[in-house]
Amino acid sequence: MDRIKIGVVTTSDRASQGIYEDISGKAIIDTMKAYLLNECDYEYRCIADVQELIESTLTDLAQTGCDLIVTTGGTGPAPRDVTTEATENVCHKLLPGFGEQMRAVSLRHVPTAILSRQTAGICQNSLIINLPGKPSAIRECLDAVFPAVPYCIDLIGGRYMEADESVISIFRPKQK
Amino acid sequence: MDRIKIGVVTTSDRASQGIYEDISGKAIIDTMKAYLLNECDYEYRCIADVQELIESTLTDLAQTGCDLIVTTGGTGPAPRDVTTEATENVCHKLLPGFGEQMRAVSLRHVPTAILSRQTAGICQNSLIINLPGKPSAIRECLDAVFPAVPYCIDLIGGRYMEADESVISIFRPKQK
Amino acid sequence: MDRIKIGVVTTSDRASQGIYEDISGKAIIDTMKAYLLNECDYEYRCIADVQELIESTLTDLAQTGCDLIVTTGGTGPAPRDVTTEATENVCHKLLPGFGEQMRAVSLRHVPTAILSRQTAGICQNSLIINLPGKPSAIRECLDAVFPAVPYCIDLIGGRYMEADESVISIFRPKQK
Numbered sequence: 001m002d003r004i005k006i007g008v009v010t011t012s013d014r015a016s017q018g019i020y021e022d023i024s025g026k027a028i029i030d031t032m033k034a035y036l037l038n039e040c041d042y043e044y045r046c047i048a049d050v051q052e053l054i055e056s057t058l059t060d061l062a063q064t065g066c067d068l069i070v071t072t073g074g075t076g077p078a079p080r081d082v083t084t085e086a087t088e089n090v091c092h093k094l095l096p097g098f099g100e101q102m103r104a105v106s107l108r109h110v111p112t113a114i115l116s117r118q119t120a121g122i123c124q125n126s127l128i129i130n131l132p133g134k135p136s137a138i139r140e141c142l143d144a145v146f147p148a149v150p151y152c153i154d155l156i157g158g159r160y161m162e163a164d165e166s167v168i169s170i171f172r173p174k175q176k
Numbered sequence: 177m178d179r180i181k182i183g184v185v186t187t188s189d190r191a192s193q194g195i196y197e198d199i200s201g202k203a204i205i206d207t208m209k210a211y212l213l214n215e216c217d218y219e220y221r222c223i224a225d226v227q228e229l230i231e232s233t234l235t236d237l238a239q240t241g242c243d244l245i246v247t248t249g250g251t252g253p254a255p256r257d258v259t260t261e262a263t264e265n266v267c268h269k270l271l272p273g274f275g276e277q278m279r280a281v282s283l284r285h286v287p288t289a290i291l292s293r294q295t296a297g298i299c300q301n302s303l304i305i306n307l308p309g310k311p312s313a314i315r316e317c318l319d320a321v322f323p324a325v326p327y328c329i330d331l332i333g334g335r336y337m338e339a340d341e342s343v344i345s346i347f348r349p350k351q352k
Numbered sequence: 353m354d355r356i357k358i359g360v361v362t363t364s365d366r367a368s369q370g371i372y373e374d375i376s377g378k379a380i381i382d383t384m385k386a387y388l389l390n391e392c393d394y395e396y397r398c399i400a401d402v403q404e405l406i407e408s409t410l411t412d413l414a415q416t417g418c419d420l421i422v423t424t425g426g427t428g429p430a431p432r433d434v435t436t437e438a439t440e441n442v443c444h445k446l447l448p449g450f451g452e453q454m455r456a457v458s459l460r461h462v463p464t465a466i467l468s469r470q471t472a473g474i475c476q477n478s479l480i481i482n483l484p485g486k487p488s489a490i491r492e493c494l495d496a497v498f499p500a501v502p503y504c505i506d507l508i509g510g511r512y513m514e515a516d517e518s519v520i521s522i523f524r525p526k527q528k
Contacts, residue, residue: 093429093433093437093469094469095429095466095467095469096448096451096452096469097451097455097465097466097467097468097469098466100452100455100456100466101455101459101466122429127429145466147463147464148463148464148465148466148467151464151467152429152464152467155428155429155430155467156429156430156431157431170463171462171463171464172464173462173464173486
């Protein structure tokens with residue numbers, strides 16, 4: 001079974017200064033451990049909401065061979081929310097269906113889901129997915145899009161993910 | 177209670193020449209009066225479908241301190257429909273969830289809802305929301321997105337809106 | 353009844369080399385024949401997944417007076433999937449509602465629908481719509497968006513389409 005490499009990037013001025021604990025980044029890692037049967041290496045970064053820093057962190061993680069990079073935070077309308085901008089800048093392909101689906105699922109719980117600008121895209125050979133900053137939304141958003149993630153990573157030349165089907169059902173269409 | 181400032185921009189070649197009455201702009205103001213408990217100043221503009229004119233009107237309204245700017249008209253595929261282009265040009269952040277949600281709601285009524293390019297975004301410290309030109313769609317679209325508007329305006333540093341909960345339920349997540 | 357001109361563009365490295373038969377392009381033509389009462393001329397192209405070639409093909413078809421241009425293939429995340437990029441480059445207006453609606457419909461069948469970047473837009477006086485490459489998705493996606501297509505083509509100055517209402521219900525709002 002392939003050994004997977006996953007980047008986890010928390011963007012938060014306060015968490016990066018140690019003012020509060022980064023629960024969301026840890027929730028992403030816990031969710032990946034629950035989903036995947038593969039052994040995984042995690043590259044974890046907790047950084048300030050500075051666009052250039054987020055961009056260089058994302059491209060560095062892509063460069064080191066992450067199959068998947070998941071961000072949390074910085075997707076709202078506030079002036080310091082620049083994770084979406086950074087993601088759009090470093091990706092050569094954007095996948096708007098991820099944001100649409102995550103907003104649609106979050107909208108079942110809170111009407112403010114429409115304020116999220118979260119997106120996904122391809123940077124080098126990595127799939128980057130933006131998640132909101134709120135810990136409670138991490139699992140909900142990942143459950144909504146992860147079924148399509150292993151096949152996406154196949155298509156961009158990444159390693160072969162295998163999921164624990166008792167936790168999450170992934171889907172790979174038959175090749176034509 | 178804060179005194180709110182709201183811009184209302186009708187873009188229509190014919191309404192701006194007085195060929196017909198601008199019902200949609202008035203419907204926006206009536207809806208805001210029904211929603212909000214705050215006292216509001218309205219800045220109303222009815223202008224031609226000229227992109228540069230729409231852009232300068234939007235940035236002027238943002239400059240004068242509007243918390244919210246609502247446009248009507250110019251979001252379709254016709255050559256003179258340029259309100260969306262103007263909005264995208266003057267905003268430093270776009271909020272695609274607004275357009276997605278308004279199209280999803282309009283789709284319950286008419287299949288041509290997919291032709292609308294309406295969006296929303298942040299220009300300076302103002303939230304701009306595009307509505308379609310048809311009077312009947314104004315209330316429907318505002319009902320679909322307004323619950324998230326006061327919190328969005330909080331996040332961009334605007335004044336504190338308070339709604340008549342017997343008319344519209346707004347939502348502010350608890351701060352973390 | 354107007355005589356309509358429709359472009360059908362299959363982008364596929366393998367189909368364009370004759371390695372396999374282009375079933376999707378033929379499915380588009382068959383669907384249009386079932387939908388439309390008008391007589392139609394079809395301009396069919398089966399080309400490699402090369403962005404410049406796709407762009408020049410699309411602009412040529414628009415130039416020759418196609419009312420509608422439907423593409424199939426090249427909308428996924430793989431490196432050779434560049435039909436969406438080509439479409440975005442040649443269109444002066446994009447219509448994100450088409451992609452949203454096609455992904456929403458495809459999501460009822462497969463979670464990997466969120467990987468599709470399919471969009472639609474206006475190039476000169478032609479409406480371009482991206483469909484996925486899989487033959488089974490052609491009819492499903494066209495059924496989801498075609499009801500809005502004739503009115504869209506009216507708005508951009510194209511010919512007047514008339515549909516077989518026993519096959520597909522199209523919709524034109526009353527003019528204001």
